[in-house]
Amino acid sequence: MTPLRTKDAMSQQHSAIAPAPNSAKAKRSDWWRDAVIYQVYPRSFADSNGDGMGDLEGVRARLPYLRDLGADAVWLSPFYASPQADAGYDVADYRAVDPMFGNLLDADALIRDAHGLGLRIIVDLVPNHSSDQHEWFRRALAEGPGSPSRDRYHFRPGKGENGELPPNDWESIFGGPAWTRVADGEWYLHLFAPEQPDFNWEHPAVGDEFRSILRFWLDMGVDGFRIDVAHGLVKAAGLPDLGGADQLKLLGNDVMPFFDQDGVHDVYRQWRHVLDEYAGERIFVAEAWTPTVERTANYVRPDELHQAFNFQYLSTEWDATELREVIDRTLEAMRPVGAPATWVLSNHDVTRHATRFANPPGLGTQIRTAGDRELGLRRARAATLLMLALPGSAYLYQGEELGLPDVVDLPDEVRQDPAYFRGAGQDGFRDGCRVPIPWTREGSSYGFGSGGSWLPQPANWGELSVEAQTGAAGSTLELYRSALAVRRAQPDLGAGDAVEWLRAPEGVLAFRRGEFVCVANTGRESVTTRAYGRVLLASGELTEADGEAKVPADTTVWWTTA
Missing domain, CATH: 3.90.400.10 (Oligo-1,6-glucosidase; Domain 2)
Structure with a gap:
């Protein structure tokens, strides 16, 4: 009856299974079916010139960190020439890099270095609207x-x-x-800020221009595009009134005359022809807010896009019943079109999941309160292991591997989210998840750069830094490194379209994928379950004895039966 302490197992696991970007799994032509894609928000990742703003050269210098973390690809939020009315999602020139981020030579060097490290580069594309300075x-x-x-x-x-x-x-x-x-x-x-006028996609010049833009960046060597507001390009004929409905509450819950119109699919079929002209398995990823995951599946039919973000999963509470329902619906919806499911917990538009899970359920994806930090981090770690065990592709948002919380107490005078200044609509608190990430325990902006940071960082940021967590047994960074290494090494993880659910106590999710078993306890109390074999990884401490395992609350465990 020897208890197994998972913190030690985690550190041993990481040293035993190193990330292998050049493994057979990474070399597969359909790499995107089980890829782990890391989102970089360039202005908040790394600053190379000390101006307080992250840039492409900063990203380039940190690429080895992303390789060692175990990412397969890097998605870069917009770095195009822009007046920055909406953090670069108002593009003035789609073929130029904004000077705050560098220039085209910097973009070229970043792409080349990434490829040299076995990483792929996905860039953001904003086709629904331009800048008013375009x-x-x-x-x-x-x-x-x-x-x-x-x-x-x-x-x-x-x-x-x-x-x-x-x-x-x-x-x-x-x-x-x-x-x-x-x-x-x-x-x-303008469906967004006044500085972001919507294109009329009924005009042939718009389609011609964007096919040319695609080729420009494909010729630069990018491996794919994340399509911003992919559901918004086509508007209903005649631009009909909505009739006084509460439009913001309808978003994502109903088909709107300006979102998710069937005509968008003609655009993406044309785009797919362009992409297929290029070798190397380039991909499209849709940001498509739709009423149901079934409608999301329309975007990833075989002749359209490759992946679509699973926002239904992102907005699901930490609850076994809700999670199982959305997992089943996602896998069922993607199976007929042959597309991989995608899973995501955080991005640049929502409160970080370490803070969402720290608060009571029902508050949505933009939260103003810090909540119970310890509880939120415990649940975030468990949710990450659950997500990485599911069939398909997973997206990570910069800093989540450090367990970063949202910064909920930013002074009003430093906020830059345009929605914050509109006085209505969404809360406009997205700045909290965009605070520059910490690299070192000390120094100017905790290693982000030598000249401060464009949003103030909390005083305790240093203890959450890459430096502080590297090699620290049980740290969130080491948990992520271990999880991605195990995921890459285990043949039953990654691509697929099904899970085999196992009997489990109330509040617990348990499923098998070949010789791999995942158990996630979303409840408030420890549970005793069968020990399914050798523990690969766990998000917290557990004890095994006599063929049983005691799994604490808010903990996920990975086993192998091999």
Whole structure:
């Protein structure tokens, strides 16, 4: 009856199974079916020149860290030329790098170095809208009503006696009307900030331009594109009113006249032809907020995109019943179209899951309170092991491997999220998950750069840093390193479309995949379950004796029966 202490097992596991980017698994042509893709938010990752803003050279210098972590690919949030009204999601030039991040030579060097390390590069593409400083939009304003340039966007006369009312009742995702009036009296559509006018995808020039942009970056060597607002390109004919509905509550729960229209799929079939001209298994990843995972599956049919983010999973509470339901529905929806499921817990638009799980359920994905930090971290670690055990591809957001919480107490005067200043709509607290990550225990901005950081970091950031956690048995960083190493080494993990559910106590998820077994206790009390073999990894301490295992609350365990 010798207790097994998992903290020691974790450190031993990491030293025994090193990440192997050049393994047979990584070399498969369908690498994206089980890839672990790490999201880099460039302005908050690493600053090479001391201006307080992360940049491409900073990312390039840290690529070995991502390789050693065990990532297969790196997704870069936008670094294009932009006035930065919405952190780069307002693009002025899709073929240029914004000077704050570097230049095209820096992008080329980053892509080359990544490939040399066995990492693939996925870049963000923003096709729903441009910046109001884009050449096309500036020309549309200058040429006035009725000009061909205005047809590339959604310009309309207003309603009311003198056209003083918006053309319809649509609301911006950031709050307020989705229309802004220009000096000549016409209105233009922007589903996000006024600085982000929506393209009119019914105009052939828009499609021609974006196919050219795809080829530009494919020729640079990128391995794929994450498509921002992939569900938003096509609007319903006539731009019909919604009729006074609470539009923000309907988002993601119903088909809207400006989201998830069937016409978007024609766009992506054309794009797929472009991508298939290039060797090397390049991929498309859709950010598609849809009412159901079944509608999400439409985006990943064999002649369209390769992956789509699983936002239904991201917004699921830490609850065994809810988790099993969304896992089953996801796998069932993806199976008919032959696409891999994707799993994600955090990104640049939602409260980090270490803070979401620290708070009571039902608060959504933007939370203003820190909650119970210890509870949140324990659940976050367990949720990560559960996610990485599921069939398909997993996405990690920078800093989650450090167990970073959201920074919920940023002073109002430092906030930069445009939604925060709109006075309505979503809360606008996305800055909390965008605070630059810590690399060292001490020094200016904890190793982020030599000149401070564009958002202030908490005083305790140093103890969560890469330096503080590297080699520390039981640290969250070492847990991630071990988990990704085991995932790569275990033939039953990664790609697939099914799990075999096992009998388990209430509040516990247990499933088998070949010779691999995962057990996740989402309850508040320890449970006793069968010991399924040799422990590969656990998110917390557990005790095994006489063929049984005592699994603490908020803990996930991986076993192998081999």
